Amino acid sequence: MTIASTTEQICFLVLSATLVLGSLGVVLLPNIVYSAFLLGGVFLSVAGLYLLLNASFVAAAQVLVYVGAVNVLILFAIMLVNKKEDLSSIPSLLTRRLLSGAVCLGLFILLIRVAFTTAWPLPGPASIGEEATVRIGEHFFSDYLLPFELASVLLLMAMIGAIVLARRDVFASDVITGEPADQGLIEKARTPLLIERPKQSQTP
Amino acid sequence: MDFSSPIPLQAFLILAALLFCIGVWGLINSRNAVRVLMSIELMLNAVNLNLMAFSNYVDGQLIRGQVFAIFVITVAAAEAAVGLAILLSLYRNRETVDMERFNLLRW
Numbered sequence: 001m002t003i004a005s006t007t008e009q010i011c012f013l014v015l016s017a018t019l020v021l022g023s024l025g026v027v028l029l030p031n032i033v034y035s036a037f038l039l040g041g042v043f044l045s046v047a048g049l050y051l052l053l054n055a056s057f058v059a060a061a062q063v064l065v066y067v068g069a070v071n072v073l074i075l076f077a078i079m080l081v082n083k084k085e086d087l088s089s090i091p092s093l094l095t096r097r098l099l100s101g102a103v104c105l106g107l108f109i110l111l112i113r114v115a116f117t118t119a120w121p122l123p124g125p126a127s128i129g130e131e132a133t134v135r136i137g138e139h140f141f142s143d144y145l146l147p148f149e150l151a152s153v154l155l156l157m158a159m160i161g162a163i164v165l166a167r168r169d170v171f172a173s174d175v176i177t178g179e180p181a182d183q184g185l186i187e188k189a190r191t192p193l194l195i196e197r198p199k200q201s202q203t204p
Numbered sequence: 205m206d207f208s209s210p211i212p213l214q215a216f217l218i219l220a221a222l223l224f225c226i227g228v229w230g231l232i233n234s235r236n237a238v239r240v241l242m243s244i245e246l247m248l249n250a251v252n253l254n255l256m257a258f259s260n261y262v263d264g265q266l267i268r269g270q271v272f273a274i275f276v277i278t279v280a281a282a283e284a285a286v287g288l289a290i291l292l293s294l295y296r297n298r299e300t301v302d303m304e305r306f307n308l309l310r311w
Contacts, residue, residue, distance in 0.1 A: 005210055012211050016219050023223055023246050027230035032238055039242050046249050049219075052211070053260040058270050058277075062252075065277050070245060070284045077288045078238055081295045087235050087302055100232040104225040111221035115214045120262060122213060127264035139271045151278045158282030165289035168296075 012052055018045040036078055040071045057133040216257035224250035237294070237301045241287050248280045 022042040026035045043066040050059035128135060140148045223246060230243035252273045259269025295301055 008211060012215065016215075019219065020222060020226075023226045026242055026246065027226055027234070027239070032236055035239060035242060039245065042246065043249065046253060049216070049253060050256055053216070053256045055256055055260065055267070055270050055273075058256065058273050061274060061277055065281050066245070066249075069281060073284055073288055074238060074242060074245075077241075077291060080292060081238065081301050083299075083301075085300060085302065088304070090304055097233055100229055104229045107228065108221055108225040111224070112218055115217040115221070120213060122261060124262040125264045127260055128267070132267050132270060135267055136270055136274070139266075139268070144271055147275060151275060154282055155278065158285050162285040162289040165286070166292045 008052060011048070015045045015048045015052070018042075019049070032078055032082070033075075036071065036075050039074065040067050043067045043071060054127045054129050055132055056130065057136055213257060213261040216253060220250045220253040220257070223247075223253065235303055237291050237303055237306070240303060241284065241291070244287075245280065245284065248276060248283075252276050 019042055022038045022045065025038040026042060029035050029038070043062065047059045047062040047067075050056075050062060227243045227246035227250060230246065231240055234240045234243060255269040255273045255276070257269075259267045259273070263269055291301070294306065298305065
């Protein structure tokens with residue numbers, strides 16, 4: 001019994017408990033702001049598990065991209081759309097929850113069975129540990145060069161697409177009065193297109 | 205519990221399976237559209253955890269799982285940006301984030 005493996009086990013137990021409880025909180029908590037902050041905790045504990053798996057570069061990327069970018073983006077989206085609305089109750093909600101819970105439990109049992117019955121080729125070659133960053137760089141610039149470049153194109157497309165989708169319709173000059181309008185600050189009061197309105201009485 | 209042996213591969217696989225199933229359940233049962241996006245992120249993280257576990261235990265020299273995990277992280281970031289932009293424009297047009305009322309193309 002070595003101290004290192006004991007520490008590893010304790011770290012794994014703590015991180016996995018944080019991961020499971022945090023993800024249950026993300027799904028179940030009624031307040032969505034708490035869910036978003038718990039999601040940050042889940043991402044951090046996944047980064048800790050990556051450190052246990054000898055992948056320090058991917059752990060750093062996880063913290064930078066998920067906690068630093070995705071989680072902040074989700075928090076901003078919550079602040080933009082956080083209108084208090086009482087959700088209309090729908091029938092058979094409990095049935096749906098129980099059925100989907102049963103399906104998820106079945107999937108979980110199936111995955112456990114796969115994990116225990118498959119003959120994994122263990123033990124594999126020894127892990128290269130801290131050389132991983134160098135090896136990832138070699139992969140990116142030799143045999144994974146095309147996906148690497150395609151990923152940059154994908155990020156550019158996603159950035160332009162997000163800007164186009166989320167842009168507000170602000171005219172540089174007001175169409176009716178002709179006065180110049182401040183581009184960034186004024187959002188025109190516009191009627192939403194797809195709201196269900198009460199049916200207007202038909203005029204003959 | 206046995207503290208002397210190293211962590212088995214199956215522990216990581218079961219943890220990732222549990223995270224994936226929680227994500228699927230949240231994806232089906234969320235009424236709020238932002239929570240649906242969060243559940244998708246949970247599922248992507250579960251897949252990444254699987255990739256990293258296999259990369260460490262089975263493919264220790266040529267860590268191809270880590271390379272794939274980085275690509276998945278990239279795609280997940282793009283997906284989060286586009287998904288939240290779609291959500292914002294949807295909210296601007298329908299003034300709700302309730303998934304039950306996004307049924308314009310249903311029947």
